[in-house]
Amino acid sequence: MSLLKNGQLPASVTKSATDLDNKEEEELLWLISGMGMTQKVEGGGTEYWVHKDVHDCVSDLQRYVRRDDPFSMKTHRALGTWRTVQSHLLPMLRAKANDYKLVFEVLKLVVKLTMKPEQLATTLRAGDFGPVPRP
Numbered sequence: 298m299s300l301l302k303n304g305q306l307p308a309s310v311t312k313s314a315t316d317l318d319n320k321e322e323e324e325l326l327w328l329i330s331g332m333g334m335t336q337k338v339e340g341g342g343t344e345y346w347v348h349k350d351v352h353d354c355v356s357d358l359q360r361y362v363r364r365d366d367p368f369s370m371k372t373h374r375a376l377g378t379w380r381t382v383q384s385h386l387l388p389m390l391r392a393k394a395n396d397y398k399l400v401f402e403v404l405k406l407v408v409k410l411t412m413k414p415e416q417l418a419t420t421l422r423a424g425d426f427g428p429v430p431r432p
Contacts, residue, residue, distance in 0.1 A: 333347040333348050345392040347393055
């Protein structure tokens with residue numbers, strides 16, 4: 298059975314899993330892939346290899362998160378759908394624990410991406426990106 302109907306793929310195959318437009322989605326995916334990747338190592342384990350442009354990618358990703366619409370939160374939802382925290386940010390913290398500047402910048406992203414949506418929307422609307430608000 299072919300997926301093609303009248304020479305085209307159905308919308309369920311071609312539609313993105315996020316609400317981002319194609320350009321934004323492509324840029325975010327480039328940023329994520331530019332941070333690094335998990336590689337298998339001898340002995341059966343895995344190791345996160347950090348790319349040389351990781352600092353720029355993390356800064357740009359912070360900019361995307363900071364400019365995300367507090368009502369739709371498309372960027373936050375896309376990064377959650379792609380499991381960016383689990384598959385890139387946390388392994389990067391483990392791999393680069395001695396790079397204090399990178400660790401600090403990555404932790405800021407982790408905090409913003411794991412905040413409760415109502416706290417995050419309030420913070421984004423106020424434009425205050427200081428300490429995490431306490432309930």
